[in-house]
Amino acid sequence: MQVSLREKSPVVHCITNQVVANFQANGLLAIGASPIMGDEEEEVSELVSISDVLSLNIGTLNNRTLESMLVAGKAANQKGIPVVLDPVGVGATRYRLDAIKKLLDVVKVDLIRCNTGELATLMQKDWHAKGVDAGEGEMDRKEVAMALAKQRKTLVVVTGEVDIVTDGNDLKTVTNGHISMTHVTGTGCLLSSVLGAHLTLLQKDQVRLLAEALSEYGSAGEEAAKVSESAGAFARAFLDQLSERRWQYDF
Template sequence: MEVNLGNDLINLRNQAPLVHNITNFVVMNFTANALLSVGASPVMAHAVEEVAEMVSHAGALVINIGTLSGKWIEGMEIAMARADALHIPIILDPVGAGATSFRNESLQRLLSVASPTIIRGNASEIMSLAGQQVQSKGVDSTGFSTDALTAAQSLAKKYACVVSVSGATDVIVGEGKIAYLRNGNEIMTRVTGMGCASSALAGAFSAVQNDPFLAAISAAAMMGVAGDRAYELAQHPGSFQMSFLDQLASLQPHELEERASVEFEYV
């Protein structure tokens, strides 16, 4: 399969798409900085009074359920309905799926409004969303990404979407095909917001790449390669986070192509 990671990055930086995020309090600042660093334009807007209007201007909508409340869910529903009507890509990050009944019920509400373009989460979240029994550990994964392959395939078929599972090996499932990406470093699990940033980048790439499978690959590759390069310069969480943002900004298209480890399987 032909994948042009460098070209996707060039298009993202040239177009600087607006990415509308309805995301959680914990990661708003980091997510916005990650999008700015990679070349996109972030907006964080969750008020029910403006989400429909805001998403109308966006190239993608990112829904992240990390810190839920009733009004936020209502805003997410309104934004998703509007994005769906306008054919704007929707990325759903089911943070902490399976941890509480409130999260599970909220996800079902959101999925009844519109099917996401991409669902991106860790193994536990993806398995829980697919209805599998998972031992919960808050918002952290208790499984490996490859453990969630069957669940990811089930969700991809049910919602006619792409499913991206983050982990030591990122697993991305599309119709009849799977991509495995083997970049990134373990230290990324010790910096809050990395998964959320990955979902935001999936939104950014979806705004410039019409194939959501390829957009999800580009986002995962960008995260992983930037993580590899950042770790070469900073081996502790605080300095790593700053170095990671620098790498998102400085990584060149040809470097992304050269360092990304991507393998395909057809099913």
């Protein structure tokens, strides 16, 4: 069986941060998905009703948008569409940690996509994050990622020099990618919703599917870096790469 993101062209409802909203919408359009970005509590349930996946991101969370995320998440669960959660900078403040706990308690999440520092916070491991960036420290990333997946009964993707995909039992690693991706804001945020879009393609084999999507996304970064590693040119080349790829898989 062949699955194609461009053919499916899923509607991706993003409640996301104001820093990356434009980049995330353009990235989703580039891979053939159809983004909706509304975040007013009164309309998010109805937006979910016309969407194929819900993508939540706490990068510039506030009390208003947290309520919207809770309402949207419950609506997505009721409808049975996948929910992706990107716990941006969850280790930075108590506010973010409480918000993520509340979201995970109230909403059944299908995929958590985070960096290593965020994983460490979620699993209460010692880690030195830097602002909202990954930071450094020591722990067995694979083991901790699997533990989180089991604890929350969810897929977990942890990005870094080596990317990890796990459902708590199966685990795959992906080594594609380029350091320049960390020099442009939003490549992680966009990735979360790109992976979410992929979850609409298949009910099973999702670990393998996400690993292939991660590999494709990382290769796009590698190819873009061949054009240029300077900030402006790389960002442009990366979007070009996203729009030139097929996002099609054999299963």
